[in-house]
Amino acid sequence: MTEATTAVDTPRTVMWSISDIASRDGVSKQSVSKKVADLIERQGLSVERDERGRVSRVNVAEYDHLRGRTDNPSKSQRPSTSGRELSQSESYEEALRQKTWHEAERRRLELESLKGALVPLADITVALGEVAGDIIQVLDRLPALADDLAAAIAREGSHGARTILKAEVERLRTGIADALDKALKPPSETA
Template sequence: MMRVGEIAARDQVSAPAVSQKVKRLVASHGLQVETDGRGRVTAVNVAHYDQLSGQYGDPSKAQAPKTRTTATGTLDDARTRQAYYSSELDRLKLAQQIGKVVLRDDLEYALEEAGDQVARAIDTLTGAADELAAAYEQGGQQALRIKLKDLVRQARELAADALDKMVAAAPETTPVETNEDQAPRA
């Protein structure tokens, strides 16, 4: 975990720019951060930050040549940070591969698609007014209830079948994209 100011110094950008990027990544992609009692970000998971920046960052802004800054701390500190960073990237990749992490974009798309499938199934009920009226005329309220239950069952089956097809067509996992070039500097 690194503070926003440390990430800004490492990437040679302003702290407010990193802060805004962190807020955006937290809101839209679930960046892992630590917050204080007032909800302010105190530390950022730098491996997750770099991974999301590589996936969703603006490449035109990443074109600035990076120069090495003077090292802070000892060589052991730098090695420890590098080992933590590498292990955190590996943890994120493994978590996604075994299904513990779902990309937010994938989840939002799947939920939207599922909602559309359920809405289509419900919309089939609006065309059943004539069937319901005929059932009522033939057998009163009891026949209407039976017909309505049958229509609801059909709509549920239609939605379930559509969702089953959607799940069957979906990939098991989405590979995690990492940018190994963005390892923290000593």
């Protein structure tokens, strides 16, 4: 996942505030904030941010999925934040609706993971490191051109240098493209 943002099709019901998650789990907001920050950095947790860039809502199904939890949100009857008390049946229906969305989002995440559409951030970081190393090796060939460029300039002037540089640019592009292609192939194909 890229920068932590909410998927366009994520139902609003699974986007909870840090306070709601802390209340549900019976822990402090600070501990939830710390865990959310860690999951954003290491796993790419989906969140919504306010205008100042602070986390305002968290995809609770993804939060639970990444933590290996499968709690039933209908068992946690949080107080209503609307200012009016809900009747027992309204409260149960809301909890059931949230449970349904939560389960649907959790299943979507599992399916995406099984399809290989979700890649752990640690794997991406390792792959980027390898690609960066390969690209650096390609670029390290440039100083070896110094003698060829000097000779071309002596023979043909700037036209000779331009010809050599044009050929080298093509080799660099090919080398970088090959490094990126290697990184994008599934591990089974690169072995």
